[in-house]
Amino acid sequence: MEELRNLYSEMGISPAVYAYGEKVLERIAPRFAEIDQIAEYNQAKVLTAFQKNRVSATCFAASTGYGYNDEGRDKLEQVYADVFHTEAALVRPHITCGTHALTIALSANLLPGDELLSPVGLPYDTLQEVIGIRPSPCSLAEYGVSYRQVDLLEGGKFDYEGIRAAINEKTKMITIHRSKGYATRPTFSVGQIGELIAFCKSIKPDVLVMVDNCYGEFVETIEPSDVGADMIVGSLIKNPGGGLASSGGYIAGTRNCIDRCAYRLSAPGLGQEVGANFGLMTSMYQGFFLSPTVTASAEKGAIFAANLYEPLGFKCVPGAEESRHDIIQAVELGSEKAMIAFCKGIQAAAPVDSFADPIPGDMPGYDSQVIMAAGAFVQGSTMELSADGPIREPYAVYFQGGLTWQHAKIGMLMSLQKMVDAGLVNI
Numbered sequence: 478m479e480e481l482r483n484l485y486s487e488m489g490i491s492p493a494v495y496a497y498g499e500k501v502l503e504r505i506a507p508r509f510a511e512i513d514q515i516a517e518y519n520q521a522k523v524l525t526a527f528q529k530n531r532v533s534a535t536c537f538a539a540s541t542g543y544g545y546n547d548e549g550r551d552k553l554e555q556v557y558a559d560v561f562h563t564e565a566a567l568v569r570p571h572i573t574c575g576t577h578a579l580t581i582a583l584s585a586n587l588l589p590g591d592e593l594l595s596p597v598g599l600p601y602d603t604l605q606e607v608i609g610i611r612p613s614p615c616s617l618a619e620y621g622v623s624y625r626q627v628d629l630l631e632g633g634k635f636d637y638e639g640i641r642a643a644i645n646e647k648t649k650m651i652t653i654h655r656s657k658g659y660a661t662r663p664t665f666s667v668g669q670i671g672e673l674i675a676f677c678k679s680i681k682p683d684v685l686v687m688v689d690n691c692y693g694e695f696v697e698t699i700e701p702s703d704v705g706a707d708m709i710v711g712s713l714i715k716n717p718g719g720g721l722a723s724s725g726g727y728i729a730g731t732r733n734c735i736d737r738c739a740y741r742l743s744a745p746g747l748g749q750e751v752g753a754n755f756g757l758m759t760s761m762y763q764g765f766f767l768s769p770t771v772t773a774s775a776e777k778g779a780i781f782a783a784n785l786y787e788p789l790g791f792k793c794v795p796g797a798e799e800s801r802h803d804i805i806q807a808v809e810l811g812s813e814k815a816m817i818a819f820c821k822g823i824q825a826a827a828p829v830d831s832f833a834d835p836i837p838g839d840m841p842g843y844d845s846q847v848i849m850a851a852g853a854f855v856q857g858s859t860m861e862l863s864a865d866g867p868i869r870e871p872y873a874v875y876f877q878g879g880l881t882w883q884h885a886k887i888g889m890l891m892s893l894q895k896m897v898d899a900g901l902v903n904i
């Protein structure tokens with residue numbers, strides 16, 4: 478479209494970059510159609526849960542103090558439970574982030590003498606201190622919970638024999654993280670997670686399984702809770718917050734597990750009965766309602782990124798043609814200079830702080846410098862267009878988010894433009 482090309486030119490995106498993007502889009506149109514169908518299914522699933530629970534305007538009222546009889550809060554939790562097909566859910570702004578939600582799920586259901594097993598290698602970075610893999614005050618290790626790990630085999634396969642050998646009389650819980658985080662293994666599909674859960678439960682039927690579902694919600698039509706997980710856990714500034722929730726986390730699972738989580742979050746005896754909502758319910762309901770389509774937008778952006786960069790010689794994880802089970806796209810750019818150019822493009826495309834210039838800096842918990850690009854309405858929200866990565870081999874940026882597909886597209890074209898401008902790629 479002529480007008481669009483002109484506007485893009487004014488924004489600094491050249492006709493050549495635009496044309497290259499359009500060519501890529503033609504190629505991936507069938508995959509977009511598939512994503513739209515999954516989004517439609519999930520939209521209907523969420524809508525049905527709203528209707529079944531008779532969500533009404535009174536649900537959006539603010540509560541204060543103890544928050545007793547908070548109908549809006551209680552119904553939202555039931556909506557989550559219905560969508561994820563679980564007996565119960567804990568969904569609260571008092572859960573400060575994904576790591577906090579995971580910490581509640583672990584510490585509420587593991588007692589001194591119990592053992593936690595990760596059959597999928599090292600858990601997500603921030604959980605390593607929670608578990609005590611890296612020593613930390615108040616870790617599970619300090620409370621007498623031991624930890625065992627079975628690494629993935631070559632190619633990201635489960636080491637079934639290793640897992641069989643690792644499960645013992647102390648094994649109380651199994652933790653599986655669906656998304657790859659900053660690792661370069663593939664993200665697991667819900668089907669693969671289901672096979673792993675079935676295998677573990679065939680060896681020890683009463684073992685609890687927790688799945689770290691961060692970045693995975695609504696990418697498929699089923700969730701890990703549909704294939705035997707006792708708890709699924711995530712952050713509201715990722716997929717299920719739909720970009721609108723201003724903070725929070727969720728845990729959905731069996732009544733027994735969720736009761737314990739609620740006692741851990743508030744206090745034994747109080748559980749889910751307390752917790753004022755501070756007037757945040759509208760954004761939490763509306764965000765969950767929008768989440769299937771926002772997730773689809775972000776996924777389209779990720780597929781576009783892989784198909785834009787892979788033909789130019791950059792390794793992408795997942796690859797351009799590969800199926801995907803979360804919204805993260807890793808692009809191995811091969812140099813610090815390229816990482817900076819890429820991130821400048823993402824930042825320049827942001828609705829907030831577009832004038833800022835991302836540069837590598839030190840970050841607590843990392844042994845190399847990290848670069849981050851984000852201009853988000855909700856601080857740190859990676860449901861919004863963002864990119865980051867540690868400045869070290871293989872110089873990979875992790876790109877994710879985009880509240881609308883159109884915005885994700887602009888961000889990607891802008892990143893490519895900055896790469897072209899820096900003389901790092903030829904279109």
Ligand SMILES: *Cc1c(COP(=O)(O)O)cnc(C)c1O
Pocket residue numbers: 574575576577601603654655656657658689691692712
């Ligand atoms: C983001 C993330 C977390 C932790 O979430 P925070 O909200 O940053 O604490 C845990 N696991 C995975 C796989 C994640 O992507």
